[in-house]
Amino acid sequence: MGRRPGAVLVASGGGTLLALFVFTAPLSIVPAVTGGLGAGATATSWILSSMSLGLAVALLPSGALGDDFGRRRVFVAGAGVLAVGSLLCAVAPGSLVFVGGRVVEGLGAAAVLACGLAVLGPAFPDAAGRARATGVWGACLGAGIATGPLVGAALDDVAGWRTLYVVATVLSIAVAVVGRVLLDESVSGRLRRVDTVGSLLLAGGLAALLAALTEGRQSWTGPLELTLVVATVVLLGAFFTHQARVTGGMLDPTLFRRPALLSATVGAFVAGAGVTALMVYVSTLLEKGLALTPLAAASTVLFWSATSVVSALLTRRLPAGLSGGVRMSVSLLVVSAGLVPLAFLAPDSGVAALAVGLVVAGVGTGVLNASLGREAVASVPPHRAGMGSGINNTSRYVGAAVGVTVVTLVAVHPSATPAALVEGWNAAVHVGIAVSLVGAAVIAALTAAGRRSRVESPAVAREPAAPRSTNG
Template sequence: MTAPDAAPRGCLAVTAGGTLVAMTAFTAPLSIVPAVSSDLGAGPVGTAWILSSTSLGLAVALLSAGAIGDVVGRRRVFVAGAVLTAVGAALSGIAATTAVFVAGRVVQGLGAAALIACALALISAAFAPGPPRTRATAVWGAAMGAGPSVGPLLGALSEAEGSWRWSYLVLAVLSAGIAVAGQRWLTESRGDTGRRIDVVGALLLGTGLGCLLAALTEGRQGWTQPLVAVLAAAAVVALVATGVHLARSAEPLFPPSLFRRPALVGATLAAFVTGGAIIGLMSFIGTVLERGLAHTAVAASAILLAWSLMSVLASLAARRLPAGMSGGARLALALAVAAAGFVPLALLTPASGLWALLPGLAVSGAGTGLANATLGREAVAAVPPERAATGSGINNSARYVGAAFGVTLATVLAIRPDSPDPVASLVSGWNVATWGGAAVCLLGAVAVPLLHRADDRRIPRVAAPAL
């Protein structure tokens, strides 16, 4: 590994800032979908893509961006990601059609993938294992938790002040600033294996995940459409081909043998559960607040600050947990706390006020923050140091593929065009989805520590000398 010369604090400030900008870009349209759709003349399909296009870019590029960063340099990929995010935000901000807006959002997703995947690897290179890295990943987790509330609030305030487009121009400026700061204050680090970039593997994986996310997005308008079947079949073919290629390639995008470690499987499962149950539901709750409970976009965004603030505080407080507490136990605690927070959120009625959501948002936010801080550490601890960005990419890919499944399921359960009472149907469907999210979190809280215990038992056997 190349040792960094830059001050670790500068590295942490830039990488956490980049992650905050990436998450803000990811969630920016959640509070302004009606305004954007109306301004651009988007129909139901276009509206679905307005919401999902950044998820597509993230899912397609997260793992590949991490693997490429390990080879060509994490700072280089991080800075390129910031530039892409700036370009995509500017494109969305000046878009005159839905297609251009969606294209800009996809580009933002590609850039955000590079920012998120390489941020953790840069942190792992700048901070020594143990308490220093634990504190640094806690700050990174706080940035990850803050973005989902900053984005909707930025969008809502921009719309209230004149135009939703200002939020994207602000994002473009912030992303450009991250690019400049990254080039100036980050020191390059990379894996020392001298391997080549697996272009075929990256293309196959990107195609498979892209088709999967596209099928989920199109499926919200009806699962019997021919296009949905074609996209789903293409996803299966591409992902199977990816597996075959990775197993046979001499220099794969990532070696499948990484998943022989139960700790990596556990961290990946926890990330998928966090995405599907937590990010998926929090991405949809704005729709429930506005269309089901009749609150304004600004009010809905403001109440979500309770979730975000608790997420930030819990991420920072995670470093105070006992040093001997394993990653599996921390993730189990995080998921159990999030599940407890979902209980009051699953009891809404069309007459529920904003204050009724505060307890559930605060508790689930605390679970989210602890999960973010712990996943950041576990993502790089479960892979060899030269694969740090790859580990981060695997973890975050699972998170955002899970989020795509989660928001799709919530949409299917809550939005029923043929319902005689769409408002009551929306709220009752949300309640069902939230109970489901709580159940998934509890299952994850049981499974993840079991996998980590299996990893603990495996390591002495692997390390023992042959007799």
């Protein structure tokens, strides 16, 4: 007998919350971490970006491996890898080992996120149940973002920043055990080989991209940066060429003929490049620009992240006839409206100047997260749920890496005074608003195109092979 859907949701939500908790926790304690490790400017950039590198590289391969070799198996293994990475960070003697630990954390979190979302498809096959489940998944995403910086700042105050990674190690082991106990194994039912060439090309291309974005924050004209840009183009071009030619690759290019998947992919990228990138940087603004303590800064961000948790849970109450594309485009418009008050700050602005905007942006973010979770699973065939999840989450974290780079380049001024930092932040928020508006427009156009396509071609071929579940 299969596990109850509620048990699956506990494991999936717990893993998602942990992955985002680990991702965001260091953001409120960057000075403490860099000071303790003796990190310079370049090392600090890598400390902020290294987990994104692991996530981006491993999300799509993890989803494909979960589809073909067992989603529970890959989920549990990912939690174990996350524990190893957290332990490396806890004992790191210097920035090199710490950055390596963060990359390992990203690799493990990728498997947890990709397969944690994919297991919801078999457990909630009906539309109403899936809407409730992805609403909870989106809420856990927001809860991880909300609790990470807050707990990080609190633990740093009480016992030092390394305690955070000891706690993350213990929680990762607990998630591995919960996943092993509560999840049924589910696979696509199609025997396939591992796409080793595709995995290496994708990993190399995304690694080069993330490295170029990180190094480019210092300069774009050096030989290293230019080499990384060329490597990105060559490797990712080779990856997509390989996927178009090979049978049984990790990415099925024909899936992108689906407007719903394209909309979800665009929405995830825009969410990462827009509001998520700004919220990654906002703690720096609050501490260095508005003179808040790390704990006060993390508490202020709760206006956004806690609101997103509530709105994600309430998304299931939206009319069932409201398509995913409409939900995503409208939610991005709401995010844009919430960002407007944040684009006109001054060094003497108080928390009240941010609160309303953060709450409104949080409402839009929560609906967007829940809608992206639903579309990532619903816009692909059931036997490709892991691939859909991998595509969606990869887009989000590549978008976040691009967005953080843009925010850093726009917001950081050579003078480094609070007034200059706030001025740069305001300019970066204007960019974030523009990104969100463009994303809303693109998704609306894709949704309209998909609607016209269904009207013109009502007879759509059915997808074969529902996922096979086995106990154990």
